[in-house]
Amino acid sequence: MRLKRFLLRYFPPGIILEYEKRDGSTHMKEINLMELTAESSPGAIADQIIRTEPLVSPARRPQLMRLLGRLCTQLEQYRTADFSLSKILRAHVLPLTNCAFNKNGDRFVTGSYDRTCKVWDTDSGAELHTLEGHSNVVYCVAFNNPFGDKVVTGSFDKTAKVWSASTGECLHTYRGHRTEIVCASFDPNGSTIATGSMDHTAMLWDVETGAALHTLAGHTAEIVTLDFNQTGRQIITGSFDNTVRVWDVRSGACVHTLKGHLGEVSAASFNFEGTTCISGSIDRTCKIWDVASGQCIGTLRGHTDEVLDVAFNPQGTKIVTGSADGTARVFSTATKACTAILVGHSSEISKVAFSPQGHKVLTASSDKTARLWDPEEAKALQVLEGHTDEIFSCAFNYSGDAIITGSKDNTCRIWRCA
Template sequence: MVVGEGKITLKSCYDRVESIESIYTGGKVVLSKAEDILCTASNEDINVIDTKTGKVKAQLKGDTESVTTFSIKPDGKHLVSASRSLQMTIWDMNTFKVTRSFKAHNAPVIVMDIDVTSTLVATGSADSSVNVWDITGGFCTHSLKGHSGVVTAVRFHPDMKAPRLVSGGDDGSIRIWNLNTRKCEAVLESHSSPVRGLDFTPDGRYLISAGRDSVIHIWDIRIKKLVRTIPVYEPLETVGVLKPDTKLFDSNESKDEHRLVLFSGGSQGIIRLWDFDTGKEIFKQTKEPNSKHACLDVLYAEESQQLVLITTDQNILFYDITNKFQKTRQIAGYNEEITDIKYIGPNKQHVIVATNSEQLRLYNLDNHNCELIYGHSDIILSLDVHELDNNTSLFVSGSKDNTAKVWLVDWKSKSNTRAICVAEAIGHTEAVGAVSLSCKTGCNFLVTGSQDRTVKVWDLSNAAKTQENAKMLKSPKKLIARYTTKAHDKDINSLTIAPNDKVFATGSQDKTAKLWSVSDGQFLGTFQGHRRGIWSVTFSPFDQILATTSGDKTIKLWSLNDFSCIKTLEGHTSSVLSSAFVTSGMQILSVGGDGLVKLWNIKDEECVLTLDEHEDKIWSLSVAGDGENFVTGGADSAIIVWKDTTEDNISRLHKEQADNILKEQALSNYLQAKDYRKAISLAISLDQPHRLLGIFMELINNPTNQNKEQDTDVSAQKLTRGELDSVLGSPDIDTVVKSLAPSHLTKLLGYVRNWNTNVKFSRVAQSVLYCILSSKSSEALLTIPEARELIVALSSYSKRHYVRVDRLLTESFIVDFTLQSMDNLGSVSEESQQ
């Protein structure tokens, strides 16, 4: 941060400004009818997410047992949830507080549905029963029994004039319940495995059911008969019906207003569409390469005409039905362990993230939209980014599938699939754990390091020529290695290319870092001194210095001229996993296995700031600019964005200092004018107990409202009996003390405790205590932080000091503060002193 010509201010303060954390750990997901909120299960809690911003609006705290299912009323006013504790809870969605909680079944509730009137909720349980509840009243209206196993699906009929409920079980049977007669009207038996999906056509005439027996059945509700079976050849988890007027793919045949279309999702992890009348497949999504997820559920957003796919790898994908199923939004519910993270894009509004999975995640930090990038077949370990221009970025990823892939991101594209694999490096025999792109304009080469202990330098010049026509590529271009060098005796954990593109450094588990020539791979020297493996290597952008971080809990700075260690920074309590230079190379940021972020001044080797927001080890950090912002990611699945607030902090301190100077002057003026009323409040605000003591001593020794000829003993006796008009020498001053805010009162009690330890000041201390206790009830004092401890400490001295507070303490304070008598107080004090 430059504050003047030639002057650089060292950073000293960073604040957490944004975070992306796990919001969905599997299970139920519900979209409100208004489509303004999305609710997801997160272990025992439920996250309420704003669909516009992608941020968590509220978290409904559970009862320590995992959530099994939940549903939102169509009017959006309440959410009903159930957990493994057998409790069913009703939440107010305006205040996000519990309105009612009760036991629902004798076994966990598995499925739930709310009727169109937002009045009733149906629950299907593992105890084979179906119950219907009045949501407002919280009582059971129907208890329906007949299933022989777990109830796996429930659905209200859309026409509640003749209320009916349909339920499906893991025995393959479907039961139709008449809620007026409380009896089962029919049992539909055709499925041979658990029924997972139930839905009705808009007119309520037909029931559509799907199960894990890989078929969709269509039933006529009026005659209770099966009218059509559609084989789908995959176990299904859900089925539904689109609105009749839905326009599909802008095709003429799909514009028939009377045509009904079904959607399904199952083990293939894709959405498929079916013609209701013919049973033919209308559309089938193309499965992403190397994707292994299955479908948990498909939500139908009628207003926006979208289908929302919920996958087994905790991703939530939005597709536009009317626009060839283009992906409009992606939400990554759970990031697993974050292995690497890098800023990307011209405005640093995005980060590319590698997690403990095969997919890359391109996050928009503004709205938390996440583009999933498929291509690797195993876990991704390392990343690097190069900005080609304001509209295009290049990045590389290294994976356990023994390859490195080069990706092009077109920021002008409005598609939600902007990253295209343009090249891949195949040649390593083990996992690629470190990658680095050349720094200069054009990005002509790539360096990769592997667990096979070799380093390869790859030519990117031909790949760069295809960047403009990347979208026309049928398959990624195969890169050619310029040379291969055996670099270390153990796994290579990190490598980085110098800003001038002439040399690169590698760090390994063999406890050494090495320097190499880019042009021919010539070995230039070894940086030796760490006692454990090296996790990262980083070049200073301004000096001939290399920083290394190690499992020995230290950061070492090395000279590139003679390979000597210049400085060692110690302070982390676990392995230091990554580092980055900031503030023109004068400071360094580091992250470690202790979950801490540390900021160091290189000149004096001092740690000036420690940030503790992560709950587990931090594997990676990435810096934007010269350290104005940085982002961290680690094993706790959290991505945290930090902002340099040093300038704001300095401005705040300057303002506080200026305010204190003005207050000091005002206090002096009040004391000179003997305006003690204002002086007392100001002295407490400025935390000046000595000047406050002087004010009280002046008032007590020179009272303005008492007979000055009375000796001290007489005044003390009257004070004890409560006969004086003023305790502190002036009624106005008494009023000031009695009306102090809780924070100021706590401060004052602390001062009084210290004064009370000195016999010379004990009279003042006990007078102030008397004034406080005589004006505050025990209940009021107990609400003040630290008041209990302070008053007990003060009272323990009253027996041997001048003014007694026996009369007050023998009332309700004896009970509230567990003080039996003044003698007991004295013994407590003696024990505490011993």
């Protein structure tokens, strides 16, 4: 085998080895660097990689050190930077339902009760496309990141549609659900779409052909959240039946049913490596699950009202939970202990996210504000004010220098590092 080149993955940090086998075929191998920090020694890490990875020879050490130095620099980006309002986009004639960036952050999409989805240019604020064709609320939207050339929309009209992000053309309409679709996502390879519905099922679809691949049946109540792992080989679904299920994407078989919550599941997510997943519930807890065994390995307590959203940091070492009690909590995945309570919102927190670097937490609330926090110091860094109604959606772009917030005031706002 011969190493052809290194590729970088900034968040979470990693190096991808592109190598050639003797038969001339090209393959990829990832080296995850979850423990890397801005203070790490590139030389020491390079030496460790060379000792343990046969593809990387000592002659590659200078190049490897340069790349590791770039990763360390990226991890420190925007730590102290403040965000300021860049654009206010009056996106739709009726309230928004969701919004999402593409990977580069130069495009984003919005869905609305007005039955449309719109594609926007982030820098100029220009509307690029209006995606029309649904006959009811467009409730969920997503890009096929990291590619960003397609958009999926899920609607209360029981269908999902796939669109060209560059032309606005509808490529496929997926029919098969019996009631409203409330969550939808591409797998990381961009070849499969999952949709979750109030009809108690999720469905898997082929992006290119538009064919239905599998119906994931077994939940006894609405499916409200789903997430692919990074290989695209497994997916989790969270349901109002109090359970999370792990599914094999290729066969459509249920691998595990994760039981233990005493109330409806509101959110669920894999860590980056796909070894664990988390679920939040109206029973006021978040649970950590071992994906291989299906066993609960931790219950995170402390909230005094429903847990509405959960998220890992990029490295998978921390979890943030947002609750109807108006607080967010940060937990250690290793110790399961609460390390920070983020207090400041005056109403429920419906959305939480870590920055790509992991050194900030973003929260969105029905108090009409979004807030940025230091998760280590439990300190409020900024209040993003100006919306006139509940903020239900918020997200960082891939590099962490832009934030989008979506509100029931029919607008979305773009915030950029000052």
